[in-house]
Amino acid sequence: MPTYNLKINGKSREFEASDDMPLLWALRDQLNMVGTKFGCGIGQCGACTVHVDGNAARSCQLTVSQLDGKEITTIEGLSEDGSHPVQEAWKEIDVPQCGYCQAGQIMTASAFLERNPNPSSKEIRGAMHGNICRCASYNRIEKAVALAAENKLT
Template sequence: MPVYNLKINGTSHKVEAEQDTPLLWVLRDHLDMVGTKFGCGIGQCGACTIHVDGSAVRSCLLQVSGVEDMEITTIEGLSKDTLHPVQEAWKEIDVPQCGYCQAGQIMSAAAFLNQNKNPDKKEIRDAMSGNICRCASYNRIEKAVELAAGKLS
């Protein structure tokens, strides 16, 4: 079985896995980074969103063989010593209900706000539309992204 060198949250990891193993399962099953959630397995819900080289991507769709030498960030590595401004905003607005989708929501919001520091409501809705929340916390998610944008600017 091949061995892959992955840089995740600033740390190098050697992982033995089949080349077509989804990165989601490498994170969860091989490295015990369970903050990234399995939702649908087909890239439609956003629960498994992580950052690869700063862009939000669905880890269930990425094969481990395709991410060597890339910078991978999971919810566990979004912020080192304190909460990321998006996480602070999530807490202040009290966004989660069940919480299952929240790591993916936060990762999508953080990547979006890295690209757009001063979004309007439509841009926020459009950016977050790929993440499904079964509890329908969309209004609080939108408010939290607005608050986080203010914290980041």
């Protein structure tokens, strides 16, 4: 089995995996980084969203062999203490119900706000559209993204 060395959350991480192993399973099973969740396995729900070179990406759809030289950030690496403005806004608005999708929601929102720091409500809804929340916390998610964009919590 090949050995991979990926830069994850700013650190070099070495592990063995088959070439076709999805990043999601490498994170969870090889590196014990379980903040990234399995949702659907086909890239449709967003629960497994991470950042690859600063862009939101579905980790269930990326194989470890595709990621050489890429910078990967997981929910664990967004901030060490949960103080990222999006995480703070999530707490302030009390977004989660069950919480299962929230890591993916936060990763999508934070990548979006890096590209568009002053979004409209329509832009927020569009950016978050691909992330499914089974508890239907969409209104609170939108409010939290808007609050993080206002930067009132930093």
